[in-house]
Amino acid sequence: MxxxxxxxxxxxxxxxxxxxxxxxxxxxxxxxxxxxxxxxxxxxxxxxxxxxxxxxxxxxxxxxxxxxxxxxxxxxxxxxxxxxxxxxxxxxxxxxxxxxxxxxxxxxxxxxxxxxxxxxxxxxxxxxxxxxxxxxxxxxxxxxxxxxxxxxxxxxxxxxxxxxxxxxxxxxxxxxxxxxxxxxxxxxMTLRDMFGPLIKSPLYFPATSAARRSLYSPDESAPTIRERSIRPVPATWHPHAADIALIENGYVYSRPVRGGRGVRTIDEPFPTVTRTSWERPAPKYLGNPHPDDPAPAELTATLTREQASRIQGFPEDWQWIARTQRDILQMIANAVPAxxxxxxxxxxxxxxAGQTVPAIEGRFLDWLEHNGQRRTIARNIKASAMRARRLLGGRTYADSARELADLDAVAGFASLPKNTRSDLRRALVLLAQFESSKKSRPKTTRQTRATETAPEPIVLADAA
CATH class of the missing domain: 3.40.50.150 (Vaccinia Virus protein VP39)
Structure with a gap:
């Protein structure tokens, strides 16, 4: 992007x-x-x-x-x-x-x-x-x-x-x-996706930053392909020994929270990384494993500190500085995944940048029909509302008056046909009414929602 x-x-x-x-x-x-x-x-x-x-x-x-x-x-x-x-x-x-x-x-x-x-x-x-x-x-x-x-x-x-x-x-x-x-x-995304390009034909896309990986499996989504972005795997590349061990084992243990499952396959995501994610299964868990574990906990791999760091989105070359392992693991667990x-x-x-426009959430067309608009007209109204949002650079407004004023001020809006300008303004008014009706709607039964009183309909011409 x-x-x-x-x-x-x-x-x-x-x-x-x-x-x-x-x-x-x-x-x-x-x-x-x-x-x-x-x-x-x-x-x-x-x-x-x-x-x-x-x-x-x-x-x-x-x-x-x-x-x-x-x-x-x-x-x-x-x-x-x-x-x-x-x-x-x-x-x-x-x-x-x-x-x-x-x-x-x-x-x-x-x-x-x-x-x-x-x-x-x-x-x-x-x-x-x-x-x-x-x-x-x-x-x-x-x-x-x-x-x-x-x-x-x-x-x-x-x-x-x-x-x-x-x-x-x-x-x-x-x-x-x-x-x-x-x-x-x-x-x-699974553990195999991150640690498992140990395949016969990995794809190599040179990373654009240290935070990104370069090797991808043919079975997963690759990064945006640019000119000459696919290259042979470098001869100097070799997987981490711990990654090889994890993939070859096929299962990983993570100390469960509140009675959850302790064993995952590498074809699943890891559970939430915590300070204790690297620990081996304790005798208490080994004696009473979760019934849904896909393999015995004592036979599984456990994450290394570096693997936990990479799962949390830190680059491979990230350098951890601390006197204790506990502090490093706490910093990893506390982090927002990059x-x-x-x-x-x-x-x-x-x-x-105005490159995206919010979708109109909810049953806007049904609401318009409930307020007296024919289905064809309702579709035109929705299309006009989306067009107005695009003209506004994807902005939505809590203040409808400001929304209409900013629409009028958009470059090129004044040169549109008069009927088109009118349709765009009125579509935003109706959309604002619809959004307000969703806020005030009591969250009770479906029948109550269907029979609640709606605003008076506003008749629009077809969008130009």
């Missing part, structure tokens, strides 16, 4: 850890100008591998950090507030860590960048802390897209389910959800 020359988005990352999210956003084309974390060890690793713009900071000290970020004037605030209070691997009791989600929202709304990106575990979406943070963002004028993603569908061989919030000033809620869904792959962050970054840049 490419973007127009001179186009850039500058970001500040909060709770940056060792730099997984920054690595992915940078690979997408976003410039990360500052990053903050309270853990000095993580900041040291960030600075060593990404750049000197990371700083140790207590993000609870709002009076200190907010003025500093305001001076930076970023286009984006991003980050993954601590998730331990929400995580299935934790106690799931909201405390100080959960309060950092609120601190994230306070900082973001005080700085007021155009874009906000927040990552957390799925359970955070139902937390009181997120409810408070969400209310702050809405009061500040942000439209929110709340997506529940699985990293295995975004280039990560790991079933890591995460809550991704993207927010933009002035947008309607849900403005980016269709784009996030469309970016998902058709099937999950390929997932890269996918979100590319989605945002494409929308910023």
């Amino acid at each position: 490419t973007f127009s020359a001179g186009f850039s988005v500058q970001a500040v990352e909060l709770f940056c850890g060792a730099g997984g999210m920054s690595r992915g956003l940078i690979d997408a084309g976003i410039e990360v100008i500052r990053a903050y974390d309270a853990w000095p060890v993580a900041v040291e690793n960030y600075r060593h591998n990404i750049g000197p713009h990371a700083e140790v900071a207590d993000l609870k000290n709002l009076l200190s950090i907010i003025p500093e970020i305001v001076r930076l004037a970023p286009d984006m605030i991003c980050g993954g507030p601590p998730c331990q209070d929400y995580s299935l691997a934790g106690r799931r009791q909201e405390g100080e860590n959960a309060s950092m989600t609120v601190a994230f929202a306070i900082i973001a709304t005080a700085v007021r960048p155009e874009w906000i990106v927040m990552e957390n575990v799925i359970q955070a979406s139902k937390s009181q802390a997120w409810a408070e943070a969400r209310a702050m963002l809405k009061r500040a004028g942000y439209g929110l897209s709340e997506s529940r993603t699985n990293a295995s569908l975004y280039g990560v061989p790991q079933s890591r389910r995460r809550f991704i919030v993207t927010a933009r000033l002035g947008e309607r809620d849900g403005f980016l959800q269709s784009a996030v869904a469309d970016a998902a792959s058709a099937r999950p 390929p997932l962050a890269k996918a979100i970054g590319e989605i945002i840049l494409a929308r910023q």
